[in-house]
Amino acid sequence: MAEKVELMIEKMIPELEEMERTGLLSNVEVRKLIQKRKNFEYRLARRTRSKLELINYVNYEKKLLELLRIRRKQLNLNEKRGSIDGAIAKRCIEKLVVLTRMWPRHLDTWALRIKFTEFLGWKEEVSRTYRAQTKFHAENVNVWIAWAKYELEWKSNFDGARNILVSSASRHHPKSIQLKRELFRLELSCGGFESRKPERERERGNFFSEIPRLSSGIGSRIGVSGGRLRKYLPRILAPCKSSNISCKYRVMILLHELVFSALAPQGMAWQEAAILQRQVPLSDHSFVVSTETSK
Structure with missing residues (x-):
């Protein structure tokens, strides 16, 4: 168990060195960060993993990302975003995938994964998470509606949102009044998306x-x-x-x-x-x- 944890920490050394070199974190802060991560990794290396420990680990790393954003703004620094911020984000996504894989029937685990990917601004990852969630919660109409709403409001993907409600959600909820209402509202908003197209691409009709x-x-x-x-x-x-x-x-x-x-x-x-x-x-x-x- 100790060897596995030490190996995990060694993989983090490049990003930790870059944090200290660029001035994003001080030497003391880097040491505290290493110790904190070691504690989390040791707890997660146990045979019986705790859902709460995984959630706390991800929330801790999220606060670190928020701190790095503030420091970057203060220092006007955009250097090494991929090797520092990106590495932290990818590791957190891996933890969240494990979380939803171990507790797939728990809606709060999916909510945390979606919220974190939205925080990162990774739109395609959010869509993948919603798609994976529907495999375990297809009976929950609110999950389908939330996915369609995200596609429409955040990605401006009207066709994708409509396909989710018409083709996918309707198979599981053919008589859902709530689903029909949301689809009705979606079609009402169609004008805003169609009006963006050139006039020649639009159909005419009285x-x-x-x-x-x-x-x-x-x-x-x-x-x-x-x-x-x-x-x-x-x-x-x-x-x-x-x-x-x-x-x-x-x-x-x-x-x-x-x-x-x-x-x-x-x-x-x-x-x-x-x-x-x-x-x-x-x-x-x-x-x-x-x-x-x-x-």
Whole structure:
């Protein structure tokens, strides 16, 4: 056990020497760091590994990275980032992979791994972590939604986010109302991504002229007059008015599924549905409608 720990510490010597040479850490700080790492490595070298010890080790190294960032800013130093910061980050990722491999059913271990990779700014590693997490937590719809949200908000990957919800998550949660709501919100945001494309790449079509026919079809299924739907559908669909025609039809299909399979039995005031224009999650609002509208 001692030989294994000493070998691990020897592998860290180059980065420790570079820290002291560049002035990121003093000689005293380097010595304290070596002793602290030795203590952690000895604890992890035991036959029965502790989940808490692994977490504490990673958190300690994260604080070290934060300190190095501050020191680099103070010294205006960008030298040896790969051999110092990169080496520490890769070693922490290895520890986190071991952590999630030993306790794959624990959501907190995955959350720590995702949070740390986001801290590093390694977007592809975050995506790989989410993908690995879904293999053990496919039954948790929130895991799929969090992954799709990351792809959309951090990587601006609309197609990837949509593929996660439509192709992957829907196989495990075909009747999930929460998933349909998130997919509906995703399609509403399609306009922002489509508008970035050159005009010649976008499909053309007078979608809003189809609203009377579509609203009548939906209204006949849920017992709401087509006139009421025609009044509020343009407001609901306003966020995607710059989208291409296929995106708009996907929004209408999802709206139909939401209303018919989930919201209609509970009742819904269509004027309140315009809240979607502000991209607010449906779960944040209670939709109430009088029994007269469903007659």
